Amino acid sequence: xxxxxxxxxxxxxxxxxxxxxxxxxxxxxxxxxxxxxxxxxxxxxxxxxxxxxxxxxxxxxxxxxxxxxxxxxxxxxxxxxxxxxxxxxxxxxxxxxxxxxxxxxxxxxxxxxxxxxxxxxxxxxxxxxxxxxxxxxxxxxxxxxxxxxxxxxxxxxxxxxxxxxxxxxxxxxxxxxxxxxxxxxxxxxxxxxxxxxxxxxxxxxxxxxxxxxxxxxxxxxxxxxxxxxxxxxxxxxxxxxxxxxxxxxxxxxxxxxxxxxxxxxxxxxxxxxxxxxxxxxxxxxxxxxxxxxxxxxxxxxxxxxxx
Amino acid sequence: xxxxxxxxxxxxxxxxxxxxxxxxxxxxxxxxxxxxxxxxxxxxxxxxxxxxxxxxxxxxxxxxxxxxxxxxxxxxxxxxxxxxxxxxxxxxxxxxxxxxxxxxxxxxxxxxxxxxxxxxxxxxxxxxxxxxxxxxxxxxxxxxxxxxxxxxxxxxxxxxxxxxxxxxxxxxxxxxxxxxxxxxxxxxxxxxxxxxxxxxxxxxxxxxxxxxxxxxxxxxxxxxxxxxxxxxxxxxxxxxxxxxxxxxxxxxxxxxxxxxxxxxxxxxxxxxxxxxxxxxxxxxxxxxxxxxxxxxxxxxxxxxxxxxxxxxxxxxxxxxxxxxx
Numbered sequence: 001x002x003x004x005x006x007x008x009x010x011x012x013x014x015x016x017x018x019x020x021x022x023x024x025x026x027x028x029x030x031x032x033x034x035x036x037x038x039x040x041x042x043x044x045x046x047x048x049x050x051x052x053x054x055x056x057x058x059x060x061x062x063x064x065x066x067x068x069x070x071x072x073x074x075x076x077x078x079x080x081x082x083x084x085x086x087x088x089x090x091x092x093x094x095x096x097x098x099x100x101x102x103x104x105x106x107x108x109x110x111x112x113x114x115x116x117x118x119x120x121x122x123x124x125x126x127x128x129x130x131x132x133x134x135x136x137x138x139x140x141x142x143x144x145x146x147x148x149x150x151x152x153x154x155x156x157x158x159x160x161x162x163x164x165x166x167x168x169x170x171x172x173x174x175x176x177x178x179x180x181x182x183x184x185x186x187x188x189x190x191x192x193x194x195x196x197x198x199x200x201x202x203x204x205x206x207x208x209x210x211x212x213x214x215x216x217x218x219x220x221x222x223x224x225x226x227x228x229x230x231x232x233x234x235x236x237x238x239x240x241x242x243x244x245x246x247x248x249x250x251x252x253x254x255x256x257x258x259x260x261x262x263x264x265x266x267x268x269x270x271x272x273x274x275x276x277x278x279x280x281x282x283x284x285x286x287x288x289x290x291x292x293x294x295x296x297x298x299x300x301x302x303x304x305x306x307x
Numbered sequence: 308x309x310x311x312x313x314x315x316x317x318x319x320x321x322x323x324x325x326x327x328x329x330x331x332x333x334x335x336x337x338x339x340x341x342x343x344x345x346x347x348x349x350x351x352x353x354x355x356x357x358x359x360x361x362x363x364x365x366x367x368x369x370x371x372x373x374x375x376x377x378x379x380x381x382x383x384x385x386x387x388x389x390x391x392x393x394x395x396x397x398x399x400x401x402x403x404x405x406x407x408x409x410x411x412x413x414x415x416x417x418x419x420x421x422x423x424x425x426x427x428x429x430x431x432x433x434x435x436x437x438x439x440x441x442x443x444x445x446x447x448x449x450x451x452x453x454x455x456x457x458x459x460x461x462x463x464x465x466x467x468x469x470x471x472x473x474x475x476x477x478x479x480x481x482x483x484x485x486x487x488x489x490x491x492x493x494x495x496x497x498x499x500x501x502x503x504x505x506x507x508x509x510x511x512x513x514x515x516x517x518x519x520x521x522x523x524x525x526x527x528x529x530x531x532x533x534x535x536x537x538x539x540x541x542x543x544x545x546x547x548x549x550x551x552x553x554x555x556x557x558x559x560x561x562x563x564x565x566x567x568x569x570x571x572x573x574x575x576x577x578x579x580x581x582x583x584x585x586x587x588x589x590x591x592x593x594x595x596x597x598x599x600x601x602x603x604x605x606x607x608x609x610x611x612x613x614x615x616x617x618x619x620x621x622x623x624x625x626x627x628x629x630x631x632x
Contacts, residue, residue: 028537029455036446039507044468047479113348117370124377130614131607132566134584148396201345217347243474246568264474271478281478288475295470
């Protein structure tokens with residue numbers, strides 16, 4: 001395309017030169033691409049295909065793999081933890097959205113109004129995001145300890161009875177949500193804050209002239225102006241929280257009584273504790289399909305609106 | 308009242324202002340709240356007496372609650388590591404450790420072998436950084452500027468990996484690392500198990516390609532006319548003007564590898580090959596509480612330092628990722 005401006009030295013000579021140039025350009029380009037093609041091929045594309053294949057096979061890595069139809073799916077659906085895993089994951093996602101979606105947005109709105117200590121507050125809210133997740137989770141494991149944990153000590157300070165936190169079926173899941181919100185809300189807050197700062201001030205002035213009070217201004221100016229980012233973050237967060245693993249893995253091991261077992265955690269257990277990799281794969285495929293729906297919506301939304 | 312000229316005057320007259328403030332402070336505000344940026348709250352309301360009172364109350368509440376929610380747990384962690392087991396169990400808890408000592412930290416360093424773990428993690432993060440830059444920059448350059456046949460298909464396939472979260476393909480990816488097809492290598496417990504999958508990052512390719520697309524074609528053509536090869540153009544023209552985006556990609560890569568948990572848990576089961584997160588997690592149940600907490604502090608120091616140094620880049624990467632991703 002770019003070579004079209006070469007002075008035409010005669011029809012016969014021009015054709016092979018262009019062809020050779022095109023070939024050379026392609027060879028160079030694929031030379032630059034080959035590293036990425038290898039990495040993507042082996043560690044992204046092939047596993048994606050293999051995920052599907054393995055779900056319908058029985059493999060023990062000694063004999064050749066056997067096609068077994070839907071048997072893996074049947075195994076996984078019959079597992080007593082299958083129902084709880086999906087329910088917990090859904091519940092965790094909903095609770096994490098209530099906390100991890102609403103709180104950052106409200107926080108961002110408040111922060112946007114403040115004229116002092118902004119840098120400090122921004123820094124502080126993002127601090128937990130920078131800790132390795134394992135550190136945050138293990139830190140909260142200590143805080144949750146019923147005997148000497150920080151939370152029960154604080155409750156005790158106010159003469160309130162301590163809670164069992166992770167050890168009780170009624171509080172275990174919400175305890176995981178608290179950790180998850182604490183360590184993740186910083187990024188949401190800062191993203192909303194950046195979005196709020198792009199709202200033109202004329203809109204607020206106009207709304208004020210029209211007699212809109214503070215809450216009306218938030219309702220009719222702030223929220224519509226940040227609608228796109230709110231939607232994108234909603235989808236991203238659904239995809240992220242549905243993959244919850246590290247919190248149940250480190251804090252509860254899925255217990256008590258399957259109260260915190262999540263889909264990815266069950267998948268991990270099938271593969272590495274129960275020695276049934278194919279059933280784990282089948283579960284992974286189910287989750288993949290669910291998440292792909294959300295991812296597809298996310299990509300569509302973000303592409304349609306940012307060109 | 309202008310702030311710039313008042314500076315020396317104010318420091319000289321500090322005692323005087325406080326008495327003046329007591330006498331007539333409430334009636335006439337000395338310094339209006341800055342309303343340069345118009346937000347939801349009306350600037351006129353904000354600078355009324357009532358508005359100012361509400362503003363300061365809200366500010367104090369926010370600062371105190373943020374400090375309590377995000378700084379206090381870290382304070383509790385840092386001081387908890389200095390307390391003995393008996394002191395940790397004490398009711399009511401002590402706000403300050405009874406004596407200042409770093410023994411908990413030293414014990415954690417030895418017991419958990421934190422030197423090795425941190426060294427491993429640095430090796431994984433550093434290698435992943437170099438490999439990711441090399442692989443993704445050249446791929447994005449090829450797709451953006453050399454435009455080979457089927458380039459669009461390749462790009463679409465790379466971006467399609469963004470739709471599939473890495474968690475759900477972790478089992479087949481694990482099998483691939485365990486026995487790489489064609490080559491038959493077993494990469495478990497080697498740094499390559501971290502490095503190679505880290506480079507297969509569709510988001511990096513997307514960020515880089517979008518930046519390269521914005522580089523004017525004339526610039527590259529000028530270099531081409533001067534006889535520079537594509538590799539030379541990449542190295543001497545494209546990379547020097549792409550510093551900002553390279554910074555963002557670098558930070559994202561290093562921080563992601565440092566924070567990652569599940570993938571190193573699967574592919575680095577050997578206890579002397581573990582990354583710091585996995586190492587601490589695997590030993591957490593056998594450690595006394597203060598030693599464990601000390602190890603948590605040590606493990607978080609590198610990321611906090613990175614955050615202090617590259618705060619601006621990290622925030623830029625955050626918004627680049629979500630506003631336009």
